[in-house]
Amino acid sequence: MTKRKALRTALTVLVTLILFVLFWEGYKWMGQQTDDHWPGTGFGLPVSTDDLTMPHSGDIFKELTDDIRAGRETLPMTVYLAKKAGFTFLEAAIGFSLGVIVGLVLAIFMLRWRFAERGFLPWINVSQTVPLIALAPIVVTWARLQGYPDMVGISLIATYLTFFPVAVSGLRGLQSPDSSDVELMHSYAASWSSTLIKLRLPAARPFLFPAFKLAATLSVVGSIVGEISIGTKTGLGRAILDFAQRYAVWPERLYSSVIAASLLGLFVFGLVNAAEWLVIKRGREVLK
Amino acid sequence: MIENSENLEEAVSIRAADKVFNPDSDNEVQALLGIDLDIKEGDFISLIGPSGCGKSTLLRLIADLLVPTAGEVKVFGKTANQARLDQDYGMVFQHSGLFDWRDVSANIELPLELKGWSKADRQARSREMLELVRLEEFKDHYPRQLSGGMQQRVSIARALSFEPRLLLMDEPFGALDEMTREHMQVELLRIWRETGTTVVFVTHSIPEAAFLSSKVVVLSPRPGRIHSEITVDLGSRSDQTREDPKFFQATTEVREALRAVEAS
Numbered sequence: 001m002t003k004r005k006a007l008r009t010a011l012t013v014l015v016t017l018i019l020f021v022l023f024w025e026g027y028k029w030m031g032q033q034t035d036d037h038w039p040g041t042g043f044g045l046p047v048s049t050d051d052l053t054m055p056h057s058g059d060i061f062k063e064l065t066d067d068i069r070a071g072r073e074t075l076p077m078t079v080y081l082a083k084k085a086g087f088t089f090l091e092a093a094i095g096f097s098l099g100v101i102v103g104l105v106l107a108i109f110m111l112r113w114r115f116a117e118r119g120f121l122p123w124i125n126v127s128q129t130v131p132l133i134a135l136a137p138i139v140v141t142w143a144r145l146q147g148y149p150d151m152v153g154i155s156l157i158a159t160y161l162t163f164f165p166v167a168v169s170g171l172r173g174l175q176s177p178d179s180s181d182v183e184l185m186h187s188y189a190a191s192w193s194s195t196l197i198k199l200r201l202p203a204a205r206p207f208l209f210p211a212f213k214l215a216a217t218l219s220v221v222g223s224i225v226g227e228i229s230i231g232t233k234t235g236l237g238r239a240i241l242d243f244a245q246r247y248a249v250w251p252e253r254l255y256s257s258v259i260a261a262s263l264l265g266l267f268v269f270g271l272v273n274a275a276e277w278l279v280i281k282r283g284r285e286v287l288k
Numbered sequence: 289m290i291e292n293s294e295n296l297e298e299a300v301s302i303r304a305a306d307k308v309f310n311p312d313s314d315n316e317v318q319a320l321l322g323i324d325l326d327i328k329e330g331d332f333i334s335l336i337g338p339s340g341c342g343k344s345t346l347l348r349l350i351a352d353l354l355v356p357t358a359g360e361v362k363v364f365g366k367t368a369n370q371a372r373l374d375q376d377y378g379m380v381f382q383h384s385g386l387f388d389w390r391d392v393s394a395n396i397e398l399p400l401e402l403k404g405w406s407k408a409d410r411q412a413r414s415r416e417m418l419e420l421v422r423l424e425e426f427k428d429h430y431p432r433q434l435s436g437g438m439q440q441r442v443s444i445a446r447a448l449s450f451e452p453r454l455l456l457m458d459e460p461f462g463a464l465d466e467m468t469r470e471h472m473q474v475e476l477l478r479i480w481r482e483t484g485t486t487v488v489f490v491t492h493s494i495p496e497a498a499f500l501s502s503k504v505v506v507l508s509p510r511p512g513r514i515h516s517e518i519t520v521d522l523g524s525r526s527d528q529t530r531e532d533p534k535f536f537q538a539t540t541e542v543r544e545a546l547r548a549v550e551a552s
Contacts, residue, residue, distance in 0.1 A: 186372075
């Protein structure tokens, strides 16, 4: 059952990829025929189809297997990107873990004290309207002044993005049990913390896991933006920055780094999915 | 079942209890007014009345889930609060309130876990309880895999797992279909006889109240008051009892009391 489902998912991904490549190449071919106009009209295409703007998909995939010179060594692009992605993954993982802890603590705090909910929630919302690109250098400068490596600052930026969905969905989840469930715990003379552990936290899981999935992808985005905005020496953000500067010469390289970034996003999403399966669906428990 | 009620202790004793919701505000509601009620140990009492008569509120006063605005509620001679802290009662709600993430035995073990029982003791008791409600083979199932009637049985098993002397039930069969409901009523009487637990049962079904109870307490609404108390004696009951003239007589008596309530 699960095996067949996994196979179906893999097949869907493959078919989607093929369709996307077909669309890419079809659009490019059409543009080449009509000199970047909609066929039969004078209207220009939204994206021009020359090899600089839209390299052939084959060239992009070929770039992934080609060698790249990094410092003194030469290695295939996939290995090069995987190394960079590993560093970014570490930052994202630290940021995600911290974000989950901060988010959960905030949610529990807001659950316990109504005034905290009234006082904090607006600020938590406001926190996400601050542009990341402005915040990132500030945080990293603070971290640098304290003598921490850049990784710490970047992880904190990822934390800043990830705590938000966890806090907001977490609070909703903790408040989700029916009043009769709470009365039941009260009838057992259960303490506030027992009610939290035996009722509210398990009941919050269907709210928390979607938030974790969002937070996981956000932690990758936060790490990459953090790397780019402060110019670290390594990480996917560095690779993107380097390749962007040489886009005019080697557009395939920037595309391949974008593919690496989205694969990393998919990977962390998959990790959270696996964790969810272990925690919720391993039993025969069926969720709403 | 113990027939001699003379020298039995009072399970519940309520004196001049009032309950006002949102006092001194625009939406103040007088939910209960001047409630006097005695429930003897071993009794099966039903609270019945039109919606808004405060029958669920009265049950929650006994459970100390609500505190009376005036008057006094004693459970086994203690304050309701002390009785709740001592876990002298078990409670069953209309919706089984089983936790989705726990299988059947883990649900039954929940109150025992909170009391700090050892795993072996919990499992032994949970097996006993599953035997009592006749669901032995479902111990590893999750609530959503069970029918509504089975879920309510698990809920009863959970409420009785720590052997409380009082069972409080808030429309426990209200969401079940008629056939399941009648079957559950017979089951509940069997469990009541086997355990000797005192039961306070909130319902809005006239035949249910008449069939189950040794005494039916009829409440009138706005503000909730006790209109009358009807003693029923159908002896040992089975599905055949529902066709007994005595059962018909009991339902008629309860129905007439409720009509009088509506008319007043």
